[in-house]
Amino acid sequence: MADKKIDVLIIGAGPAGVAAGIGAKREGAENVVVIERDWDLGGILQQCIDPGFGLRTFREELSGPEYMHRFIKQAHEAGVEFRPNTMVFQIDKDTNAVWTMNKERGIECLNPSAIVLAMGCRERPIGAIRIPGTRPAGIYTAGTAQRFISMEGYMPGKRAVILGSGDIGLGVARRMILEGAEVEGVYEVMTWPGGLRKNISYCLNDYGIPLHLQTTVTKIHGTDRLEGVTVAKVDDHMTPIKGTERFVQCDTLLLAIGLVPENELSRMAGIEIHKVTNGPVVNDLFQTSNPAVFAAGNVVIVYDLVDNVTDQGLITGSNAAKYALGKIPSNVKKIPVKAGDNVRLFTPQYITGESDTIIYMRVTHPIEGACKITAEPGLFSRRLKYSRPGEMDEVRIKAEQVRALGDNLKEIVIDIKPL
Amino acid sequence: MIEDRKFICASCTIGCELRVTLNSGEIVRVAGNACPRGETYARSEIKDPRRLFASTVRVTGGRLPVCPIRTKTPAPKEKIFDIAKEVAKLKIKAPVKIGQVLIHNVCGTDVDIVASRDLASA
Ligand SMILES: Cc1cc2nc3c(=O)[nH]c(=O)nc-3n(C[C@H](O)[C@H](O)[C@H](O)COP(=O)(O)OP(=O)(O)OC[C@H]3O[C@@H](n4cnc5c(N)ncnc54)[C@H](O)[C@@H]3O)c2cc1C
Ligand code: SF4
Secondary structure, three states: OOOOOOOEEEEOOOHHHHHHHHHHHHOOOOOEEEEOOOOOOOHHHHHOOOOOEOHHHHOOOEOHHHHHHHHHHHHHHHOOEEEOOEEEEEEOOOOOOEEEEEOOOEEEEEOOOEEEEOOOEEEOOHHHOOOOEOOOEOEEEHHHHHHHHHHHOOOOOOEEEEEOOOHHHHHHHHHHHHOOOEEEEEEOOOOOOOOOHHHHHHHHHHHOOOEEOOEEEEEEEOOOEOOEEEEEEEOOOOOEOOOOOEEEEOOEEEEOOOEEEOOHHHHHOOOOEOOOOOOEOOEOOOEOOOOOEEEOHHHOOOOOOHHHHHHHHHHHHHHHHHHHOOOOOOOOOOEEEEEOOOEEEEEOOEEOOOOOEEEEEEEOOOEOOOEEEEEEOOOEEEEEOOEOOOOOEEEEEOHHHHHHHHHHOOOEEEEEEEO | OEEEEEEEOOOOOOOOEEEEEEEOOEEEEEEOOOOHHHHHHHHHHHHOOEEOOEEEEEEEOEOOOEEEEEEOOOEEHHHHHHHHHHHHHOEEEOOEOOOOEEEOOHHHOOOOEEEOOOEOEO
């Protein structure tokens, strides 16, 4: 029996995919299907059990599962169909056919009118930083440790060293302490911490965990199980400084060294991937280089607030539905966004002027003090009290501003500069 | 006795470094705050510091061997490890409903421990 025609097919049931499902139904798409490889919905938020989510949306601090519970409920009510335990393993380049695999249903080929990529991101593994030494047991990414503890019920070790001071590194440090382990310290190669100051206070200072800036792990010791690591200070070029090495005894090394959008499927589908964000190049409708394929959430760029992921997911789902219903013109404008020197990454890369837009961006170096965020020519300007790499900044552009400038608008330049 | 305490203000993302001067436990000066909320935060952090606490409890017969839990409201900071120990003793049976109260008034804090996800039976 052939399936009913799917209007919008969404890959991944994390916050982005669930929101996209809600957005697509609200826009009037009939058949909206979300494919998820895990047995349960919610994505990475299932394992983020510390309250801290949704402050902006719900005015209360929810844990990851609680936050997702609310949106999954909304999606069910809206009539979104979920297919868990199902993996998308291929998207065909020319036909946009989506191939899925599931134990009961076997291999299926789906031909939706529009696709939303919402596969999230992955943690950078140890191979990404080439630490010399051995490769004993006891080295995990922070997210793996988080999953072991919070979903599978066992501890990765007794005495941990944590590399990376982003919010994930800080959170896992606290988790280890609260579950009865020791944390020798958190090490960060940069001169500034990656995570929010609130998290430094609540995850480290509350428990007396030291944070060592401009310091990294230079060697791993141990044959079967990790026995310790060598840490050393680094200079301004991030080269370890001789004579500063110190041996730290530990049985666990947790890596919180960054996230990379998960885009194997997107590449397979021939979608253009941005060199810096590692996510699809998108316009402000979240449409990729393939007009029938949209992308939402951490698969596009690593966001820091799940609230933003949800917001963008809702918009993406609604645009995908519009596309499926033939409501998006094929000749939308493509005004490129360019960035100034201290902007490390941003999304979207193109503006269509079809709707109001938020450009999210991240600085390379922190600016501690008043600064100005701008979009030229004269589209946006706002004073900020500071700008830090761990917290995205936003530029807001209205569709009518873009329309008013007409063909004179050749490109948009965004920048953040100290005042 | 004069005592100086330093901590980060968690009331907004700026995260000012607060310096609080205490005289025999009473606050005599708050410095480092860029706005009045910093002073309010400093006072509550000295008088009655509280934190939300989360962990997991063992579950029998569930889709997962553990279920995440949290304090429904912030608990006194100095009781966090007592609460952690109390929670570690708990074993519950699936199915679990999100928001279900698992411990009333944990460690005499007036704070409840609730399940923070639905967990179906295996
Ligand atoms: C370890 C870790 C901890 C984090 N902690 C926080 C935090 O505390 N606070 C915060 O705001 N953000 C945190 N983040 C960032 C977090 O990723 C985002 O806030 C948010 O979860 C992103 O949502 P998403 O829907 O884009 O991705 P995800 O939540 O990752 O969801 C992607 C979903 O797609 C599914 N999927 C992927 N590929 C396929 C496929 N081929 N077929 C079928 N399904 C597929 C996955 O199984 C997953 O369920 C964390 C990220 C990681 C990796
Ligand atoms: S003192 Fe004011 S500005 Fe500074 S962190 Fe606290 S709330 Fe923010």
